[in-house]
Amino acid sequence: MSLKEEIERRRTFAIVSHPDAGKTTLTEKLLLFGGAIHVAGAVKSNKIKKTATSDFMEIERQRGISVATSVMGFEYDGVKINILDTPGHQDFAEDTFRTLTAVDSVIVVVDAAKGVEAQTEKLMKVCRMRKTPVIVFVNKVDREGKDPFDLLDEIEKQLEIHVHPLSWPVGMGQRLQGVYNILDRKMYYFSGDDKTKAEEPQEFKDINAPEVDKKLGERNAEKLREDLDLITGVYPTFDNQEYLDAKVAPIFFGSALYNFGVKELLESFIRIAPSPQPSQTIERQVSPYEDKFSGFVFKIHANMDPNHRDRIAFVKICSGTFHRNTNYTHVQLGRQLKFSSPTAFMAQKTSVVEEAYAGDIIGLHDTGNFKIGDTLTEGENMHFKGLPSFSPEMFRYIENSDPMKAKQLAKGIDQLMDEGVAQLFTLTMNGRKIIGTVGALQFEVIEYRLLHEYGAQCRYEPASLYKACWVRPNDKAEWEDFKKRKFKSIAKDKYDRDVYLAESAYELQMAQEKFKGLEFFFTSEF
Ligand code: G4P
Numbered sequence: 339m340s341l342k343e344e345i346e347r348r349r350t351f352a353i354v355s356h357p358d359a360g361k362t363t364l365t366e367k368l369l370l371f372g373g374a375i376h377v378a379g380a381v382k383s384n385k386i387k388k389t390a391t392s393d394f395m396e397i398e399r400q401r402g403i404s405v406a407t408s409v410m411g412f413e414y415d416g417v418k419i420n421i422l423d424t425p426g427h428q429d430f431a432e433d434t435f436r437t438l439t440a441v442d443s444v445i446v447v448v449d450a451a452k453g454v455e456a457q458t459e460k461l462m463k464v465c466r467m468r469k470t471p472v473i474v475f476v477n478k479v480d481r482e483g484k485d486p487f488d489l490l491d492e493i494e495k496q497l498e499i500h501v502h503p504l505s506w507p508v509g510m511g512q513r514l515q516g517v518y519n520i521l522d523r524k525m526y527y528f529s530g531d532d533k534t535k536a537e538e539p540q541e542f543k544d545i546n547a548p549e550v551d552k553k554l555g556e557r558n559a560e561k562l563r564e565d566l567d568l569i570t571g572v573y574p575t576f577d578n579q580e581y582l583d584a585k586v587a588p589i590f591f592g593s594a595l596y597n598f599g600v601k602e603l604l605e606s607f608i609r610i611a612p613s614p615q616p617s618q619t620i621e622r623q624v625s626p627y628e629d630k631f632s633g634f635v636f637k638i639h640a641n642m643d644p645n646h647r648d649r650i651a652f653v654k655i656c657s658g659t660f661h662r663n664t665n666y667t668h669v670q671l672g673r674q675l676k677f678s679s680p681t682a683f684m685a686q687k688t689s690v691v692e693e694a695y696a697g698d699i700i701g702l703h704d705t706g707n708f709k710i711g712d713t714l715t716e717g718e719n720m721h722f723k724g725l726p727s728f729s730p731e732m733f734r735y736i737e738n739s740d741p742m743k744a745k746q747l748a749k750g751i752d753q754l755m756d757e758g759v760a761q762l763f764t765l766t767m768n769g770r771k772i773i774g775t776v777g778a779l780q781f782e783v784i785e786y787r788l789l790h791e792y793g794a795q796c797r798y799e800p801a802s803l804y805k806a807c808w809v810r811p812n813d814k815a816e817w818e819d820f821k822k823r824k825f826k827s828i829a830k831d832k833y834d835r836d837v838y839l840a841e842s843a844y845e846l847q848m849a850q851e852k853f854k855g856l857e858f859f860f861t862s863e864f
Contacts, residue, residue: 341659341695345626346613348697350420350654352437355447356455360477363594364447365410365421370597371604372412372419408639408652409683409699417608420683420699424461432728432758432776433637436710438464439725440636440654440699443471443611445603446497450476450483450510450591454496462497467861468724469584471612472499475603480528480593482511487568490589500586502573504606505599507591508554508562515554517591517599518542518562520569521576521606525553528598578610614697617656619713619720624657626696631658631666632715633700634722635708638757640787649757650681650701651708656722660694669713669721677702710758726863727831729806730761730774733839734781735799743794750792754784755832763806763829763837766821772801772829772839804846806831807838808862813855820853835862 355361410421422441424434438444444465448454465472474493476486483489486507494501508515508525516527524539542550545566551559580586588610592599614626617634624632637652653660660666665674681701682691694700702708711725738747751771755762760775775781781798788794808831811817820838821828827839838858840846850858857864 341629342627344695345697347416348418348420348614348695349443349608349611350422350441350614350697350699351443351445351607351611352422352424352441353445353447354424354434354438354458354461356449356452356457359447359449359452359455359458360594361447364445364475364477364600365423367594367597367600368419368421368604369410369412371601372414408637409701411682411684411698414604415608418697419608420697422699432760432780434461435464435728435776436636436725436758438470439468440652441470442613442615442697443473445607446472446474446587447594448474448476448489448493450478450489451481453484453489453492459496462499464728466498466584471582471584472497472587473581473603473607473611474501474587474589475594475599476589476591477594479507479510479517479591480514480596480598486510486565486591493587493589497587499584500580501589502576502581502586503569503589503591504576505590505592505602506562506565506569508558515558517602518566519602520566526599526602528593528596581610582612614656618723620723621720624720624722626657628657629659630716630718631660632656632713632718632720632722633660634714634725635710635712636725638704638708638710639701640757649704649706649708651704651712653700653702653714655694655696655698655700657696658716659696660698660700662690662692666714667717668707669715669719670709671707671712673707675707675714679703706753709756723863726861727761728776728862729860731776731805732778732781733763733772733774733801733803733806735801736771736773736784737797737799738795739797740795746792747788747794747796750788750794751784751796753792754787759784759787761806762832763839765826765839766828766830767825772803773798774803774806802841804840804842805860807840807846807858807860808864809836809838810857810859810864811836811855812857816853816855820849820856824849831862833862 353361353365408423412419422437424437446458476489490501490503504520506518506520508518514528516525518525523543524541526539545563581588590599590603592603594600617624633653633655635651636654639650662680663676663678665676668675679690681688682694683699713720713722738744751762760773760780763772763774785796788796829837829839831837
């Protein structure tokens with residue numbers, strides 16, 4: 339197979355949802371179709387237990403298992419599918435955001451009864467920012483849910499994207515008869531007793547034919563016709579390019595638990611979803627089809643077991659072919675590195691690979707060479723963009739509680755931040771350090787790891803802050819004035835960029851109104 343064909347047949351994507359909407363169940367069913375697993379429950383048992391919200395050691399223990407499930411690769415119908423898992427935990431992790439920077443598309447799972455929930459909205463913001471194509475799977479139609487039209491409205495409003503239903507439920511919950519595939523004009527019947535097999539789909543070439551009434555019952559057939567009329571009125575034709583341009587999200591309905599609508603989702607997905615896309619570096623755009631290998635680190639997984647201090651750097655291949663035991667340039671370090679045991683993720687197992695292609699994710703054993711965002715190339719000096727820091731939601735001052743171990747603490751904080759565990763802001767005024775995270779759990783993780791890996795003891799003090807804002811000073815004089823007036827709230831991030839730590843939404847709004855020559859951003863890349 340040519341390099342072009344190898345790359346074109348790849349689909350690298352993430353499934354995201356609010357906890358409990360059914361991400362794990364859907365992932366599992368997709369893996370079953372791909373033959374990647376043979377029994378249901380295989381993924382589930384790896385899932386971090388929802389009750390363990392404050393028991394982070396348990397989470398870490400399970401996280402160990404989850405390295406293998408961080409990326410799940412399998413083949414389906416000649417297509418190489420790479421599903422990137424995002425942490426399935428109540429607490430948001432920085433990892434979740436960064437994983438989205440390594441995918442070409444996203445499937446969003448929404449619970450039919452609950453509709454769009456908070457975490458989905460947040461994740462969708464990242465997709466919108468990156469213009470990532472999104473498909474929405476409305477799950478749990480085997481249960482009573484919201485009216486499908488209301489759901490479409492809700493998705494459109496809350497996810498801020500136009501929608502286009504490609505399948506449509508006939509009834510829901512107890513009255514669920516099946517799902518009608520709008521593009522294929524086929525009706526997939528739901529048979530509640532058999533969890534895996536539904537009746538063969540029936541083609542409704544003419545939705546007005548009397549056989550449709552016979553099959554669905556008069557009332558349901560009439561309702562389906564009305565719904566379809568409305569749908570074709572509002573959403574005339576589906577344009578795949580609009581989906582690829584992230585302007586329209588195709589919507590599918592189904593039940594992951596009953597494996598219903600999942601195969602149709604998968605088959606539509608491989609047909610319409612994008613193959614690996616070009617990536618942007620500071621210097622130039624990189625096409626996946628370039629012969630020369632390039633890639634970047636988007637995630638670092640540290641082993642918390644003190645006997646095995648190894649780390650795995652997850653690299654997204656952006657162009658060409660990666661080969662084992664070959665020298666590559668680590669651009670940020672300016673050094674050549676060679677990897678003897680790069681790992682590929684196939685069917686939930688990790689194995690050493692000889693080569694991997696653009697679109698694939700590989701795991702590299704790391705002894706501390708890698709930071710998030712680092713670039714590997716065949717010698718070219720370029721730096722991948724698109725791995726912004728997002729404003730944290732929670733902030734605490736971090737203080738040293740053992741004066742003898744100040745050095746260890748500084749080193750530990752530095753390395754943990756390189757790994758992307760959280761973000762560090764240093765106040766310009768007095769050098770005090772503030773840790774910002776997207777989930778409360780990370781504070782515990784940092785404290786634990788500082789103690790066990792660096793022998794340093796830290797203590798937190800509350801910092802009541804609203805957001806970290808990166809600033810674009812269009813008016814230099816105004817910026818100097820702003821820094822003087824707000825000197826207590828000005829800090830530097832890890833990369834020495836200026837950050838305004840706003841105490842409240844109101845304070846930020848006032849700053850925006852008063853200082854028109856400054857622009858404030860919740861992400862570090864703008
Ligand atoms: P998550 O990864 O998004 O957090 O969700 P997960 O797949 O774990 O699903 C959350 C709960 O919803 C699970 O029930 C799961 O069985 C159920 N579920 C998922 N898809 C469907 C569906 O299509 N229909 C129905 N009715 N339920 C669905 P649980 O009781 O929390 O877990 P378990 O004890 O069943 O494993």
